[in-house]
Amino acid sequence: MHKTFLNYIGGEWQTSKSGDILSSYNPANKTEVVGSVQKSTREELDEAAAQAKKAQKAWRKLAGAERGNYLYKAAVIMEENLEEIATTMTKEMGKSLPEAKGETTRGIQILKYFAGEGMRSDGDVIPSTDPSALMFSKRVPIGVVGVITPWNFPVAIPIWKIAPALIYGNTVILKPASEGSVTAAKVIECFEKADFPAGVVNFITGSGSVIGQGLAENKDVNAVTFTGSNNVGKNIGNIVGARGGKYQLEMGGKNPIIIAEDCDIEAAVDATLSGGLKSTGQKCTCSSRVIVQSAIYDQFKERLIKKAKEITVGDGMDASTWMGPCANEGQFNTVKYYIDKGKEEGATLALGGNQLTEGNLKNGYYIEPTIFDNVTSDMTIAQEEIFGPVLALMKVDTIEDAIAVANDVEFGLSASIFTKISIIY
């Protein structure tokens, strides 16, 4: 029997007046409900914003060290619940259990790091030409921070947005991705157990277009921090900016990994598979464009394909699984669309490209590790974020060509290079 989680507003767990819930399904087993959350209304969001605004007055007055104690306590409680949180994450969005445990550990470490931030310098003293003047700057809280997060890192991303906001005296309202809400609720349970004052940490679930958009529009929400797709992020930036609020957006990527002819090929192959296919390629930092110098292209490709064939795909809860399913049906369909597009536009399918349906795999959103060869920069699969287990191999002659191809996209996020030489710009 699965559990239905409530909103956490003003220090109380509350059922939505809508009477509706949203259910999360296991992408490794489409019919298994992992849990349900509230499908909240705009009125409930307004209530959360009012509670956060009220609580901020006292929260900002605490000493940084005191706020840090709350964060540290939440981290310790999360440590005690690590196994359960990580298991929920694997069941809700499919990443393998070791990856989910790694992410949860990262969340705990981020909380501890920001607990310490309460005791670090929060400003500067600036020398003045007037000997009688004391000039200084001091960081002050913004107020209420709205936190809108995606499903691909349902623990680490909410925490790396919430922890810095809290330590500097802001209060927060988390609206997690609907498909990561059950995992996020388990994180918020740890904050509840850490006894934060009522209204400092608020949690509200529901559809992006109602609750996410509502956070962007609500004037009591002084700043919004978002990670997710480009279109939604740009829309949030426009809305918050137009009302004079602050915003922070972390959006898509189409990241290059350059394989130089002098590199250690084995190390480069391992990094390409890990950077491109871990988390089933569902990271904004995923290195999906593999730009290889022609002198080693064939050798690299052969090693890459050989090792990719060894990848075990399956339920993230199985100890033998290296790569789990796509996180949801929408993502699964998007990946299939891009694979078809790659074929249509003339790239050569060197490995994979199919849905996996053998045995229990037929119950989930599984796609083979996929490698396209002969990809050129003008192709859609070299330009658009796929968010799936698809690598695009691109051949270049020189390092200068490699850098030109690496820069030939609208995105800028992460980049990597495998070489033994140092490059000076």
Ligand SMILES: NC(=O)C1=CN([C@@H]2O[C@H](COP(=O)(O)OP(=O)(O)OC[C@H]3O[C@@H](n4cnc5c(N)ncnc54)[C@H](OP(=O)(O)O)[C@@H]3O)[C@@H](O)[C@H]2O)C=CC1
């Ligand atoms: N940079 C990154 O790390 C990520 C990039 N992506 C990219 O985005 C694509 C689509 O993924 P998807 O999950 O749909 O990403 P979205 O941008 O739609 O979702 C991210 C968050 O924004 C919320 N949201 C949705 N619509 C609105 C809105 N109108 N106003 C405010 N908030 C809103 C979502 O809520 P809800 O879940 O309820 O819709 C979720 O909490 C992926 O294929 C990938 O390319 C996706 C996730 C992370």
Ligand SMILES: O=C(O)CCC(=O)C(=O)O
């Ligand atoms: O690669 C990471 O560790 C973070 C990636 C990220 O922020 C994202 O995919 O949204």
